[in-house]
Amino acid sequence: MANMLSVNTTFLHVKLIYFFFYASASCLMSYKAIFQKSLGMSPAQNGILQSVERFVILCFPPVIGALTDIRSQHKLLLTLCIFLMSALLFPGYFIPPVSDSTFKEEFNFCNSSSYNNTSSESEARQVVCNRTDDTLTCYNQNTTYEECINITGYQFTPQNLQFETDNCTAILKCFTSQLSAREPFGLTFLLLLIFTIVYALVSSPIGPLLDATTFEILAVEKEQNYGRQRMFGSIGFGVGSLATGYFIDVYSNAIGSENKDYLFVFIMMAALGVIATVISLKLKVPHHTIPSILPGLKLIFTSAKIFFFVWIVVIHGIVQSIKYTYLFWYGEGLAGSSTTMFGLAALSDCLSEVPMFFISNWIIKKLGHKFSLFLGLLCASLRTFLYAYLTDAWQMVLLEAINGVAFALPIAAMCSYVFRLAPDGMTTTLMSLIQGLYWGLANVIGTLLGGFLYESYGAQTMFKLTAALGVFGAFSFYFMSFLHLALSKIPSASTKEADSGEEVMKLTEQQQKSSDEEHNQVL
Numbered sequence: 304m305a306n307m308l309s310v311n312t313t314f315l316h317v318k319l320i321y322f323f324f325y326a327s328a329s330c331l332m333s334y335k336a337i338f339q340k341s342l343g344m345s346p347a348q349n350g351i352l353q354s355v356e357r358f359v360i361l362c363f364p365p366v367i368g369a370l371t372d373i374r375s376q377h378k379l380l381l382t383l384c385i386f387l388m389s390a391l392l393f394p395g396y397f398i399p400p401v402s403d404s405t406f407k408e409e410f411n412f413c414n415s416s417s418y419n420n421t422s423s424e425s426e427a428r429q430v431v432c433n434r435t436d437d438t439l440t441c442y443n444q445n446t447t448y449e450e451c452i453n454i455t456g457y458q459f460t461p462q463n464l465q466f467e468t469d470n471c472t473a474i475l476k477c478f479t480s481q482l483s484a485r486e487p488f489g490l491t492f493l494l495l496l497i498f499t500i501v502y503a504l505v506s507s508p509i510g511p512l513l514d515a516t517t518f519e520i521l522a523v524e525k526e527q528n529y530g531r532q533r534m535f536g537s538i539g540f541g542v543g544s545l546a547t548g549y550f551i552d553v554y555s556n557a558i559g560s561e562n563k564d565y566l567f568v569f570i571m572m573a574a575l576g577v578i579a580t581v582i583s584l585k586l587k588v589p590h591h592t593i594p595s596i597l598p599g600l601k602l603i604f605t606s607a608k609i610f611f612f613v614w615i616v617v618i619h620g621i622v623q624s625i626k627y628t629y630l631f632w633y634g635e636g637l638a639g640s641s642t643t644m645f646g647l648a649a650l651s652d653c654l655s656e657v658p659m660f661f662i663s664n665w666i667i668k669k670l671g672h673k674f675s676l677f678l679g680l681l682c683a684s685l686r687t688f689l690y691a692y693l694t695d696a697w698q699m700v701l702l703e704a705i706n707g708v709a710f711a712l713p714i715a716a717m718c719s720y721v722f723r724l725a726p727d728g729m730t731t732t733l734m735s736l737i738q739g740l741y742w743g744l745a746n747v748i749g750t751l752l753g754g755f756l757y758e759s760y761g762a763q764t765m766f767k768l769t770a771a772l773g774v775f776g777a778f779s780f781y782f783m784s785f786l787h788l789a790l791s792k793i794p795s796a797s798t799k800e801a802d803s804g805e806e807v808m809k810l811t812e813q814q815q816k817s818s819d820e821e822h823n824q825v826l
């Protein structure tokens with residue numbers, strides 16, 4: 304009876320640290336973009352800040368990962384990074400906003416003679432509006448027009464409207480924030496840049512370190528799979544996001560602030576991070592030694608399968624980065640928008656991941672790593688396409704329920720595949736490299752491209768083009784895998800395939816059965 308009621312504290316600590324770390328991370332990660340927006344950042348400036356963050360994520364974690372493997376200091380570096388994240392980021396709350404001159408005026412957007420009395424005809428044609436019923440938020444390169452009310456009955460098309468003619472008669476009453484006097488890269492942007500770099504340096508190694516440490520523990524214990532540990536991170540992320548959004552709304556109303564106050568983003572991040580730090584001290588991490596780091600690096604740069612793997616990882620990362628950076632930014636212009644609603648969307652996002660992580664090992668055994676990645680990218684692309692047709696904030700909650708297949712399944716397949724390919728003692732190095740590509744390079748591309756598309760063509764076009772890129776990436780990955788499989792049937796190539804022990808795309812029942820046997824040996 305005692306044995307039946309005993310708890311494996313090793314796995315308990317792993318589950319708890321996943322829960323509290325991702326709960327802490329969600330507080331800032333979910334609201335960082337709209338926090339920056341509240342300080343006066345434009346979509347392009349936000350894209351630059353996010354890209355700098357992702358560039359650090361690309362470069363820094365692989366260095367920490369290699370150092371960790373060489374010295375076998377997983378626990379020390381993991382604990383240190385979590386503690387620094389909790390301690391160093393709170394001052395970000397005190398970054399001052401950009402000062403605006405705000406006033407109310409009436410004008411005809413489409414008539415260049417009355418458009419702000421000073422604007423040229425070409426400038427008038429560059430006005431873009433986000434529509435919610437009869438209230439619009441409009442902007443061009445110099446001015447942001449908030450809470451615009453249509454007082455002429457002009458019929459606006461849904462969501463984004465770009466005025467291209469001189470013959471419409473849309474007279475609006477707006478609160479106007481003049482941006483022409485701002486320095487585009489002034490004090491606020493500089494402080495946010497420093498904050499972003501520090502945030503990326505201390506937080507980016509934690510995910511790869513935690514995942515690699517988990518796989519090392521699982522390899523020793525031989526009892527449970529990765530997904531059943533990682534799902535507690537999803538629960539923590541959802542709970543943290545929802546609680547943070549709720550407290551932002553409650554606190555902002557309590558102090559009578561017209562704008563959202565993000566104090567609880569930093570309070571909850573620090574408090575939950577301290578708890579995660581204490582738990583990390585309880586982890587029992589196996590010690591290992593490696594003769595050289597070169598074999599793993601050679602594997603990354605010479606394997607065709609690794610190239611195909613990196614391709615779909617990067618494309619998937621680009622698609623996801625658009626969601627992380629611009630969805631809530633866009634959602635603030637939708638009817639029913641609130642930080643609580645954003646928290647519910649994040650909760651829906653994470654709750655859909657929990658059952659998928661729980662059964663991910665079984666699904667990957669049935670479908671294979673590569674088909675799981677292919678399916679995940681297709682679902683992520685479909686969701687991004689549907690973002691373009693949102694009309695109310697609550698619809699985000701429904702769409703985020705796709706996240707189990709769009710994110711959890713491919714992430715589980717990615718981490719499992721990396722662990723499978725890694726030479727002995729180099730799991731953290733390869734995990735950091737691949738996650739650096741996913742969260743770093745792919746997100747740099749996505750945030751910069753997204754910022755340009757958002758400002759130039761509007762959010763709807765950005766979402767649609769991103770979805771098209773995702774579909775292209777998924778099917779090109781499938782085609783390259785099919786071509787590689789066909790070439791592998793040549794006797795010499797097939798021999799090398801058998802020796803490599805790596806999975807290929809299954810196209811027949813016999814190949815499916817063979818692949819399933821491979822997965823059973825892996826996990």
